[in-house]
Amino acid sequence: MSDWAEPRDFKEWAKRVFGLRPILTLILVSSIFILELRFDWMERILGTYLVTTNSERPESGAIWEKSHQTRTAQQTLEQILTDRQTLQREARSAATFTQIAANVTPGKGVMLSADHFRQLYLRLAPSFAYEVISPFDLLGIVNDGRWRRTYFEKSDAGLMIYLLDANNRVLRQLELGSMQLSQLKRGEMALAESLDELSIFKNRVYSADRFFNALEAFPEDVRRSMVPQPETLLEIPGQIMRVGISDETQSGFIELGFEFLNGTERRVVLVQGHEWAVWRLRSNLEGLDMDNASSQGGNQNEPRKLQ
Amino acid sequence: MSLFADRLRRISILLYAGMTLTGLGALLAIGLFFIAVRDLPRVPEPLGRIIETPPTEIFAATGERLMIIGGREVVPLNRISPFFIQAMIATEDHRFWEHHGLDKLRTLKALWITLFEPGRIQGASTITQQLAKNLFFSYRRTYMRKFRELLVALQIETRYSKREILEAYLNQIPFGVGAYGIEQAARAFFGKPALELNLAESALLASLPKSPTRYNPYRYFERAKKRQQLVLARMRAVGYATVEETEAAFQAPLQLMSQRAGTSKGSYFLDLVLNDLEERYGPEVVYHGGLKVSTTLDPQQQAWAIESLQNGLVKLDRLMGISDKDNTGDAKSLSHPQGALVAVECNSGAVKALVGGRDYSETEFNRAVESNRLPGSGFKPFLYYAAFEKLSLTPANVFVDKQITVPVIGASDWTPKNFGREHEGPMILKRALMKSVNAIAAQLVERAGPDAVIDVARRSGIKSPLTSVYSVALGTSGVSPLEMATAFSTFATGGIRHEPFWIRRVEDPLGRVLEEQIVRGQRSLDAGIGYQVVDMMRGVLTTGTGKVVRRMGFDLPAAGKTGTSDDFRDAWFTGFTPTLSVSVWVGYDRGMSMRDVNRIGITGGRGAAPIWTEFMIKATSGEPPREFTIPSDIHFETVDPVSGEIAVQLTSNGVKVALRSGQTVNSAPDESGTVKSEQFITEKAGQSTVKEASKSTTEAENNSAIIEEDLPPE
Secondary structure (H helix, E strand, O other), rough: OOOOOOOOOOOHHHHHHOOOOHHHHHHHHHHHHHHHHHHOOHHHHHHHHHOOHHHOOOOOOHHHHHHHHHHHHHHHHHHHHHHHHHHHHHHHHHOOOHHHHHOOOOOOEEEEEEHHHHHHHHHHHHHHHHHHOOHHHHHHHHHHHHOOOEEEEEOOOOHHHHHHEOOOOEEEEEEEEEHHHHHHHHHHHHHHOOHHHHHHHOOOOEEEHHHHHHHHHOOOHHHHHHHHHHHHOOOOOOOOEEEEEEEEEEEEEEEEEEEEEOOOOOEEEEEEEEEHHHHHHHHHHHHHHHHHHHOOOOOOOOOEHHH | OOHHHHHHHHHHHHHHHHHHHHHHHHHHHHHHHHHHHHOOOOOOOOOOHOOOOOOOOHHHHHOOOOEEEOOOOOOOOOOOOHHHHHHHHHHHHHEEEOOOOHHHHHHHHHHHHHHOOOOOOOOOOOOHHHHHHHOOOOOOHHHHHHHHHHHHHHHHHHOOOHHHHHHHHHHOEEEEEOOOOOOHHHOOOOOOHHHOOOOOHHHHHHHHOOOOOOOOOOOOHHHHHHHHHHHHHHHHHOOOOOHHHHHHHHOOOOOOOOOOHHHOHHHHHHHHHHHHHHHHHHHHHHHOOOOOOEEEHHHHHHHHHHOOOOOHHHHHHHOOOOOOOOOOHHHHHHHHOOOEEEEEEOOOOEEEEEOOOOOOOOOOOOOOOOOEOOOOHHHHHHHHHHHHHHHHHOOOOEEEEEEEEEEEOOOOOHHHHHHHOOEEEEHHHHHHHHHHHHHHHHHHHHHHHHHHHHHHHHHOOOOOOOOHHHHHHHHOOOOHHHHHHHHHHHHHHHOOOOOOOOOEEEEEOOOOOOEEOEEEEEEEEHHHHHHHHHHHHHHHOOOOOOOOHHHHOOOOOOOEEEEEEEHHHHEHHHEOOOEEEEEEEEEEEOOOOOOOOOOEEOOOOHHHHHHHHHHHHHOOOOOOOOOOOOOOOEEEEEOOOOOOOOOOOOOOOEEEEEOOOOOOOOOOOOOOOOOHHHHHHHHOOOOOOOOOOOOOOOOOOOOOOOOOOOOOOO
């Protein structure tokens, strides 16, 4: 390769300037520029490169920050909703008021339908149901037609229950204090436990046969006063094993406990009889066999079949 | 020849130097590229993801959307006016359809101007570059930022079509007044969808993204018009419009939406809602979670509330001789009296309207909720309730209006004054409340004790700190209009207190309920005693300090109480119908005295009651008259307002009073005309000192007289 030497005259300059190599170089460079201006190939190459490396690059910048905030917000909302739905699900599956009371925490209440409340209410023994709301009052509210939902909320002392209309206005506010809740708990437990665990029947538990034999001795109207709604007992699956009569009187009524055996499951259903009629029945029972009117009741192997 | 050769030689040196520099520049660019690309942000795919953030929406009780936060109202290109698309392209990037993210000619020109014309900076960002900047980069101007912005623009151009890019751009650009994207902007400025924008409107909107604040047509209309003209000129130059079309567009009147209706409707209310939501869920969820919030606001009542308050304040300005010319903005908010109005639904506590000041755009301080102003005699209903409850008094009991001094242990004696500094002698308690007689109120609080008054106020719904001093009964502890409206609604409902609320329901973006308001009431006042106070407050509107209400034509059954604090610093009127409780406050933020041009003080009856009345006339228009529920243990007697005895038939000034079971009034004056009311008999008329004042109160009493108006209203 020879060293570069300065051209000596114009001719040589012209030869060098308009030679093949410079012209080709000029054409090449010009083409590059013109093609770039015309077809944006440089931008396209860079753009294509960036597209291929896009997934490896960080999620940074304003739009991604916003996206992260949105994701965090959605996660927070999801958590709130999950907690709420869990609470609602547990409340919906609760079979008793005390189970609901156990689920609600301060500031986190649960909403149930009016029908669901009625179902829970109807499961209560009448005497315990009165602790929640008088059936007559509830009947009035049902007939009013505005009651849609029921909201349960933890209060300082127990459980607040709001019967709501479609606009969430409170139609009736019920408060169950801790004492009432414990009574309810006892009553609700009685529905699934033995008569022996209920102190109110401590001294007067009779075998089913003995009870119904005594009952048969009375005319129909008196029997109706002793067991006002025998149809409710017919709805309970299983056989009545024993019947307990409470010693306590409440507003002219006395509690009767019917212990059902369904397979291996025992359950007690409470019914309120008129005081005067139950007293007559009890006298009859004790007159029939005073010796057997004990806390142990009759023979558990002598069931009376109802179904 | 040698000269020519020398020139050629120099040219060739320059040429080679240029080529070398170009090569070096290319190498530098490549190096720069790899440096810049290292932490270049990832571009979301698809591009539409940029608008995925669900908006948080706040709705009125009617379902009308009041506010949208975050998110975008995305519209496809075919739902955007072609005028606007052309205006944007002509103004921002007229070679948009031709380049690949970089307008080289424009860039070179801009570079030339920036380098060689000192003081001038020429922008050359294409629409794609602007999109890249808006999506990923800060507004800090650096060369590296510009370069990275360019790289992202190149990637966007390679990956997406021009239509996709344009659509993404038009749906996210800021237009000011809280509007992002053309659909929101079209609705905010012109109250129509983006598709319906005409040429003039399109040109105005296209002028805003350059500087939404500088060209805000609400604030700088002339400047915005000039910019609109420039946009039209660009459209003409690019060939999108003819001279005639652009001239016609420039001359066309612009029907801008009222800024209040478009962007600030219920802004004080919305602030309240947003603050509440932030407290419950945190700012991240509120601004990025896409909540759907149903509120209690009634947009029509809100509009009336704003209108009534502003009208009232303008009248007050005139009354006080305050000129509007010299002051704007912050200065105006300080030199003009402010006001607040709150309307609460009585049987639920739902806030139907709330205005926290004269103009939200001037001052965002929410006086309806956050201020703590002295209610003056507006507090007396709590005192009278306490007196009836604790002292078994009746509205027919007679007390003597006289100068009174209550000794206070550990402080100077308390000597409240009547408004007119005059005393009327004996009168029944109903009349004393209607006339807002401080001397009798002082006797009542002295006997019932301040704690009894505070207890009633608390049970009614007042939550602000209240000082246990005698003067609390005359309103010397600050409260907010929201509290007053709520507390008075407890009287309206016969003693059932409802907590005020403004959020009815909150849902997530999928409509799943996060929370809902349970409308619960709690009996906190006795219905019978409460009705007695309501009956007395009705008298305030007929012949008492609030009679301007009836004079202005509001004739539905209603009750209320005026209030004016010391030296006319606060003027209140709080009143209610059986369905709506409304409190109005006016006063200076800095607590200056309000006086008219004749130096006569502005009272609640003059300053606040007319605003209340104007609002109530509108808010209850078309409603049938509905009476307050009268409890079963209430019966009425007409008594003489001075003696408290049953009024002789045909006595014109007999006053009907509400009495509870077992409460009676004297049947008639005896022949000598001596009034036999126990209270009157035991009090000596004229100046006296109450010696049996309770000695248990040790706090310093506010010795300043709280005065109540007895002036005829305006």
